[in-house]
Amino acid sequence: MKERTGDLLALALQGEFDVIVHGCNCFCNMGAGIAKSIKKQFPEAYAADQTTLPADHAKLGSYSQARIQRGDRQFVILNAYTQFDWRGQGGKPTMQQYAMHLPQYVKNLMACASLTH
Template sequence: MNTIQGDLIALALAGRFDVIVHGCNCRHAMDAGIAKQIKAAFPEAYTADLATPKGAGKLGTISTAEIERGGVRFTVANAYTQDHWQGAGVLADYAAIRAAFAEIARRYPDKRIAYPKIGAGLAKGDWQAIAAIIDEELAGCDHTLVEYAPRGC
């Protein structure tokens, strides 16, 4: 896993990545964290989410949106890595994270893939465990963790 500091959305818009992945819940709510930022910057990703059924049955799957801005093209992958966003305890589903990243590897083996710390923020998952899953599933792929740092920092 490559790791850089920056703004995933700005880097995607600058043409740095072919695919950006973010974790989603299965309830069509993109109202917090990076999902909220993705929804605002790329409403096509939210439209792709709304085209999927609501509910835990989609855990471990992905929906995608093709984005074009200013001649730059990339894909946003909504990875369904948690059922919902409510309650105490860990909301990240490790098996779903594994399945979603296995699908990313299957669909995009030759693309530049980037993601934030999926499942480790609001979903309260263990980043070390999640990072190991992502590394296993994306073995052989060009993939980068983007640790958020606002521009100018």
């Protein structure tokens, strides 16, 4: 794994990444932090989030995804539901919740990585 410094979204548009995974709460707002920037620049990711039920505890540890195409660049954004809400600790998912979704998550990451190769 390489560590990069810079504007994540600009680097993705430059072809530096195949996949962006960012943490979201379960309320389908994408109104703060990097989620807000993703929503503005890549509305497809927000649309994917909108296909899920707001305030659903069952989303913890899962994700929604959007394929992004800008010119000849393509990548995937995964909205990872890492906390229930935006306050404090936000009800973080348990290891069991992550483990339940891990096989599909890894499968999707592998499929996403093959988009540009």
